[in-house]
Amino acid sequence: EIVLTQSPGTLSLSPGERATLSCRASQSVGSNYLAWYQQKPGQAPRLLIYGASSRATGIPDRFSGSGSGTDFTLTISRLEPEDFAVYYCQQYGSSPWRFGQGTKVEIK
Amino acid sequence: EVQLVETGGGLIQPGGSLRLSCAASGFTVSSNYMNWVRQAPGKGLEWVSVIYTGGSTYYADSVKGRFTISRDNSKNTLFLQMNSLRAEDTAVYYCARGHCSGGSCYPYYFDYWGQGTLVTVSS
Numbered sequence: 001e002i003v004l005t006q007s008p009g010t011l012s013l014s015p016g017e018r019a020t021l022s023c024r025a026s027q028s029v030g031s032n033y034l035a036w037y038q039q040k041p042g043q044a045p046r047l048l049i050y051g052a053s054s055r056a057t058g059i060p061d062r063f064s065g066s067g068s069g070t071d072f073t074l075t076i077s078r079l080e081p082e083d084f085a086v087y088y089c090q091q092y093g094s095s096p097w098r099f100g101q102g103t104k105v106e107i108k
Numbered sequence: 109e110v111q112l113v114e115t116g117g118g119l120i121q122p123g124g125s126l127r128l129s130c131a132a133s134g135f136t137v138s139s140n141y142m143n144w145v146r147q148a149p150g151k152g153l154e155w156v157s158v159i160y161t162g163g164s165t166y167y168a169d170s171v172k173g174r175f176t177i178s179r180d181n182s183k184n185t186l187f188l189q190m191n192s193l194r195a196e197d198t199a200v201y202y203c204a205r206g207h208c209s210g211g212s213c214y215p216y217y218f219d220y221w222g223q224g225t226l227v228t229v230s231s
Contacts, residue, residue: 033216033217035217043223044202044204045153045221046221047207050207050217056207057219088152088153090153092215092216092217095166096155096169097155097216097217098155099154101152102152
């Protein structure tokens with residue numbers, strides 16, 4: 001069973017700054033089957049990235065994903081006001097399809 | 109436009125049953141992998157169940173034997189029958205579609221989500 005650990009728990013940044021979020025897996029994620037989601041309060045999650053680095057439809061190019069094996073990163077190149085939210089990674093390479101515990105990106 | 113609307117949540121006593129519905133529009137439920145994902149208050153996300161296009165179903169260990177996923181093709185609706193409910197089942201339940209891209213669909217990560225329905229298990 002793969003456990004995902006996201007860090008940091010909270011990231012305090014200002015609009016315009018770069019955000020780097022980490023997702024570390026306890027075992028290698030097969031075929032880099034790793035997704036990232038954004039969730040705002042009271043809303044459903046929104047798919048940002050799949051396959052570790054492919055952007056979902058309609059996602060701005062300031063969002064990028066990278067990594068392989070056990071270490072993955074979501075980068076937001078320049079934070080916009082609407083990007084302040086909680087971000088979750090999820091592995092779908094092997095059952096059970098678990099999510100990380102989330103990273104909150106808050107306004108500094 | 110793809111839309112998912114969940115209904116059926118509410119307050120239920122431990123040991124009780126509840127059936128959640130997810131009405132879909134803009135696509136055909138039976139042609140896609142459809143999932144339920146839940147989120148306990150203030151907590152992270154937990155995958156619950158999936159139904160494949162062919163009808164096969166799979167469950168998280170935490171709900172296996174208590175929950176049943178199904179669909180009504182004529183109504184383009186997904187269901188989750190929840191029996192023997194426990195306090196730890198308290199959560200917002202989302203229905204979510206497996207991602208589709210370039211004519212291919214995948215079961216276990218999710219491109220469209222409903223707004224969620226809250227299930228509270230408490231006496």
